[in-house]
Amino acid sequence: MISATDLRLTFGKGTPLENPALRGMSLTVNQGEFVTVIGSNGAGKSTFLNALAGEVLVDSGQIIVDNLDVTRLPTHKRSARVARVFQDPLAGTCENLSIEENLALAIKRGQRRGLTTAVKKQYLEKFRDSLSSLNLGLEDRLGDKMGLLSGGQRQAVSLLMASLTPSSILLLDEHTAALDPKTASFVLELTTNIIEEQKLTALMVTHSMKQALEVGSRTVMLHQGQVVFDIAGKDREGLEVKDLLGLFENNAAWKWTTTAYCLVNPGLL
């Protein structure tokens, strides 16, 4: 279980560019839940994910991952519990290393690394098995440099890497946003399959309201560094984008942001 309580974080404190990114953000994610997170630009989605991963430390508040207070821990000390796929397909893998070396890095996520050979023979079968589930033919290219793969292939491998070892939560930061529509839907399908198969707890930031409602078991909307909308279970079933917009009818500000957002991104409806 992940619980974030009253997270506050301001960038550039005391400067003219002061920017409060998180303003009392609280969210609890239960074991096995797949939460989709939406919100306009600057709502604090990425900052929230970075705060959970440890890339930024919050000014105040508390983050607990499976009964461990990780609020003050740096990224690498949380990594045993927190797995992550980045938005940029190039960010999640090392292009100068081979596919098997990237996977060997991931199989030791959050564990001690010694002086034994990194790419062990006993790993190779596991690597081939997981790669063949992608149906991209990568299982025969273990020695190839990661840089030879396309963005979609690299993102698929990033996803495999994140799920190679158990984690308390999988963070997906708009991981399909930089891909073409066809590849994006392939990676999204792969995501839901992996999460379902391994019964992972996941948090997925997305720019598409449609995607946010179609995938996962719960949807959360952020605005100005807070959760403004949280829907799951029966209430969420059959909910469409227009209903989501309708929910904000009474609030002029909400209506404005969400409508404006959809006008800017009509393709995402």
Add this chain to the structure above:
Amino acid sequence: MLSEIAFYGALETGLIYGLVAFGIYLSFRVLDFPDLTVDGSFPLGAAVAAVLILQGWNPWLATGCAALAGMAAGAVTAILNVKLNILNLLASILTMIALYSINLRIMGVPNIALLTEETVLTPWYDMGMEFHQVPVLLFLIVVVVSLILLWRFMKSETGLAMRATGANARMARAQGIATGGMVILGVALSNGLVGLAGALFAQSQGAADVTMGVGVIVIGLASLIGGEAVLTPSTVLRALIACVIGAIMYRLAIAFALNADALGLKAQDLNLITAVLVTLAIVLPGVRTNLTNRFTRNKA
């Protein structure tokens, strides 16, 4: 033409600079950390080895201590960068400057002669080999052993973590790698190799001098870049072999340039030749691709 002694001399120094090139490969290529500490850690290694040998230490033990001293210098640079957030290049310049004073302190005098002392080479001379071949053979063994150890390390879990740190630090952190620690370990290892090279250089030249570090970084870079131009560094092993090839090529080129009477070059032109060679090594691969591009475009 090159005399036999000049040829072996070039091989000898080339092999020593091969160790320097390993160090520079670690910092510049693996960690993407432009480290100029080497200009200080090379004479540091020489100073430590020379002083300990003068005090009657076993020369191999003295050489080992020189490598450790180099590691300490590298660790200081990396800690200035990682813990105190000083820009990596500046951090290395600070250590390099500080080392000049430290080296003088260690030696007490600007120059220590080792000609009459027992060095790592002494027992080999007694084995009845040609005088100028001994250092080449011994340093070849040292370089090959270092190359194999370094190669194995790069293939290990920790070595792979170090390569990931230099290639993509954010990804490395997400995989649970303490990137700061990796930078400290890597830069320390790099300067340890350079300290080892300095110690061997002092013993083969018969003296340690505070000024012997000037330009080591450029020579090391020249070897690295030259080697990469000859042997594409597609794997770690190839990259390491390229370092040695580059260093030997560089020393041979210098020896040829100085020995070719027609060119009229003298020993004092060494640094100028180095600068020209480095420039050529950096520019030539680009020129080659440009020419190829033009050629293929014309064809199409």
